[in-house]
Amino acid sequence: xxxxxxxxxxxxxxxxxxxxxxxxxxxxxxxxxxxxxxxxxxxxxxxxxxxxxxxxxxxxxxxxxxxxxxxxxxxxxxxxxxxxxxxxxxxxxxxxxxxxxxxxxxxxxxxxxxxxxxxxxxxxxxxxxxxxxxxxxxxxxxxxxxxxxxxxxxxxxxxxxxxxxxxxxxxxxxxxxxxxxxxxxxxxxxxxxxxxxxxxxxxxxxxxxxxxxxxxxxxxxxxxxxxxxxxxxxxxxxxxxxxxxxxxxxxxxxxxxxxxxxxxxxxxxxxxxxxxxxxxxxxxxxxxxxxxxxxxxxxxxxxxxxxxxxxxxxxxxxxxxxxxxxxxxxxxxxxx
Amino acid sequence: xxxxxxxxxxxxxxxxxxxxxxxxxxxxxxxxxxxxxxxxxxxxxxxxxxxxxxxxxxxxxxxxxxxxxxxxxxxxxxxxxxxxxxxxxxxxxxxxxxxxxxxxxxxxxxxxxxxxxxxxxxxxxxxxxxxxxxxxxxxxxxxxxxxxxxxxxxxxxxxxxxxxxxxxxxxxxxxxxxxxxxxxxxxxxxxxxxxxxxxxxxxxxxxxxxxxxxxxxxxxxxxxxxxxxxxxxxxxxxxxxxxxxxxxxxxxxxxxxxxxxxxxxxxxxxxxxxxxxxxxxxxxxxxxxxxxxxxxxxxxxxxxxxxxxxxxxxxxxxxxxxxxxxxxxxxxxxxx
Numbered sequence: 001x002x003x004x005x006x007x008x009x010x011x012x013x014x015x016x017x018x019x020x021x022x023x024x025x026x027x028x029x030x031x032x033x034x035x036x037x038x039x040x041x042x043x044x045x046x047x048x049x050x051x052x053x054x055x056x057x058x059x060x061x062x063x064x065x066x067x068x069x070x071x072x073x074x075x076x077x078x079x080x081x082x083x084x085x086x087x088x089x090x091x092x093x094x095x096x097x098x099x100x101x102x103x104x105x106x107x108x109x110x111x112x113x114x115x116x117x118x119x120x121x122x123x124x125x126x127x128x129x130x131x132x133x134x135x136x137x138x139x140x141x142x143x144x145x146x147x148x149x150x151x152x153x154x155x156x157x158x159x160x161x162x163x164x165x166x167x168x169x170x171x172x173x174x175x176x177x178x179x180x181x182x183x184x185x186x187x188x189x190x191x192x193x194x195x196x197x198x199x200x201x202x203x204x205x206x207x208x209x210x211x212x213x214x215x216x217x218x219x220x221x222x223x224x225x226x227x228x229x230x231x232x233x234x235x236x237x238x239x240x241x242x243x244x245x246x247x248x249x250x251x252x253x254x255x256x257x258x259x260x261x262x263x264x265x266x267x268x269x270x271x272x273x274x275x276x277x278x279x280x281x282x283x284x285x286x287x288x289x290x291x292x293x294x295x296x297x298x299x300x301x302x303x304x305x306x307x308x309x310x311x312x313x314x315x316x317x318x319x320x321x322x323x324x325x326x327x328x329x330x331x332x333x334x335x336x
Numbered sequence: 337x338x339x340x341x342x343x344x345x346x347x348x349x350x351x352x353x354x355x356x357x358x359x360x361x362x363x364x365x366x367x368x369x370x371x372x373x374x375x376x377x378x379x380x381x382x383x384x385x386x387x388x389x390x391x392x393x394x395x396x397x398x399x400x401x402x403x404x405x406x407x408x409x410x411x412x413x414x415x416x417x418x419x420x421x422x423x424x425x426x427x428x429x430x431x432x433x434x435x436x437x438x439x440x441x442x443x444x445x446x447x448x449x450x451x452x453x454x455x456x457x458x459x460x461x462x463x464x465x466x467x468x469x470x471x472x473x474x475x476x477x478x479x480x481x482x483x484x485x486x487x488x489x490x491x492x493x494x495x496x497x498x499x500x501x502x503x504x505x506x507x508x509x510x511x512x513x514x515x516x517x518x519x520x521x522x523x524x525x526x527x528x529x530x531x532x533x534x535x536x537x538x539x540x541x542x543x544x545x546x547x548x549x550x551x552x553x554x555x556x557x558x559x560x561x562x563x564x565x566x567x568x569x570x571x572x573x574x575x576x577x578x579x580x581x582x583x584x585x586x587x588x589x590x591x592x593x594x595x596x597x598x599x600x601x602x603x604x605x606x607x608x609x610x611x612x613x614x615x616x617x618x619x620x621x622x623x624x625x626x627x628x629x630x631x632x633x634x635x636x637x638x639x640x641x642x643x644x645x646x647x648x649x650x651x652x653x654x655x656x657x658x659x660x661x662x663x664x665x666x667x668x669x670x671x672x
Contacts, residue, residue: 135586149519149526149527150527181571183485183566183567183570191486191565194567214578215570215571215572215573215575215578217578218575218578230519231526231527231568232567234550235517235568237551238550238551238552239551239554239571239575240578240579242550242552242553242554242555242556242576243555243575243576243580243583244579245552246471246555246556247579247611250611251587251608251611254607254608255604255607260603261603261607263600263603264599264601264603265604266600267599268590268591268597271597275586275587275590
């Protein structure tokens with residue numbers, strides 16, 4: 001049995017999306033056990049809409065919700081009856097719980113992970129690692145994407161090691177192609193952080209380091225994991241997302257311009273829908289926080305049931321592969 | 337008379353594109369005088385194809401070309417008969433020459449500017465400042481975009497001051513909206529560099545600082561100038577460019593899928609062509625190097641005649657507005 005906590009609040013479509021995704025996950029997998037955290041009555045009313053095995057779901061009541069605009073640390077410390085804090089307390093106090101999925105505040109999620117769960121022994125800094133769809137139908141991960149802004153080369157090396165395991169066990173990629181985000185592909189390119197990190201990655205036998213990657217190749221499908229500090233990772237992710245959204249908006253506008261373009265758009269509906277679908281975050285799991293003692297996954301704040309469903313399945317896959325233990329084995333080197 | 341040097345080699349379509357663009361510029365503007373640098377016979381043969389006022393063009397022979405794969409500093413020092421080095425020598429030795437346009441190696445262009453031309457008094461570091469089209473039909477500039485990777489807050493403040501003047505005099509924007517690239521919009525966000533720079537920009541009365549900008553809003557049209565270190569600027573620019581190109585490739589593929597989609601595409605041809613055209617760098621000037629004693633503009637290596645034409649006009653506009661002198665007045669504070 002794999003036991004996962006579902007924070008049922010904090011998303012734009014919560015708790016409906018969270019609960020629908022949770023039900024879908026247990027209906028797919030008899031080995032899952034989910035603890036839904038949030039307003040008990042509301043959750044019960046939602047659950048009543050579905051058919052599912054009641055022995056695979058448990059509800060834990062929590063009356064508050066952490067807002068995205070709250071100070072993360074203060075919220076974790078003070079909102080003790082919020083769904084996220086209760087979810088973290090459950091994880092903290094029950095060794096057999098694998099992890100948590102939330103659609104709520106990323107800041108509170110990071111603060112809670114550090115305050116309540118703690119780092120894996122040997123890990124310098126936990127890192128947030130989302131995936132992005134690539135043009136060949138695959139995905140590419142970015143580690144770190146914003147949890148750590150001022151970074152040390154050794155941290156980046158750890159991000160590479162953890163991200164490598166993540167892509168291996170979470171996405172079944174035998175030898176993930178690991179790249180360092182840089183401003184050119186040549187070895188000597190970049191700032192001091194990149195130059196030092198390049199040498200660490202190049203000399204690390206546990207990863208398949210393929211060299212520097214320029215941001216223009218991010219979604220090409222030529223890489224499985226991009227290593228960077230959280231500042232650059234955040235710029236990379238959000239500009240990719242922003243450009244794609246703005247361009248799709250322009251195209252939509254062009255399609256709706258007049259009767260002729262509308263007819264043309266109708267003929268292309270299936271194909272253009274396919275492109276939009278490929279880029280829809282609801283078809284993928286959320287971002288994992290690597291390097292803490294539980295499997296914490298943050299799905300998009302606007303996430304639908306399918307994003308919750310994919311995130312639950314991701315946690316289950318990673319738990320089966322004991323990735324937390326593997327990270328510890330790799331990074332914790334007790335004095336001999 | 338505004339005198340500008342045109343490096344006629346180094347681009348994919350050189351020297352044809354350079355010469356065609358130069359002729360177009362003088363045919364538009366009787367006040368321009370262009371010095372075309374490169375293989376004299378080839379330039380003469382190209383010029384023979386056009387009708388233009390011969391008193392506005394001069395040729396200076398240069399037999400070599402600097403390649404993009406050469407070491408920039410070595411190339412500038414050793415290839416003394418290359419079109420770029422000869423162009424720089426002309427600029428250095430003739431006070432009345434306003435600047436240079438090149439499609440060649442960015443690295444060599446930067447090295448040459450420092451070695452041959454030198455910084456404006458008071459400028460800590462020159463910065464490369466390209467523009468990108470925005471979704472509302474305007475442009476947004478990025479300063480720095482790659483000339484300086486490890487930056488100081490004071491350098492970023494200077495990038496803001498120089499970029500502000502550039503947008504004002506190059507693009508006729510009365511009060512450019514200046515933003516700091518960051519991972520969130522709140523004042524306290526970001527790494528140490530961003531936190532310190534934020535305070536400098538906020539307290540600088542000479543610019544209209546509108547706060548932090550997340551990379552997802554880069555091409556929204558809400559900003560005129562984005563200030564950042566060259567590493568982040570490079571990541572921002574190339575991921576925006578890469579995402580747009582990959583997405584257009586996907587759309588093209590969808591359009592060509594079958595007879596029905598091809599018919600649909602035909603009905604949308606004009607509109608989709610309009611989007612592609614809006615994003616085509618050939619319709620805009622290249623990137624300016626701000627903070628050196630001449631107006632140096634680098635157009636895209638694959639640039640066509642129109643990109644050369646727009647870059648020449650940009651240099652002319654900036655020269656008329658004496659932007660180099662204005663930067664010096666603003667940044668050079670001799671001990672009183």
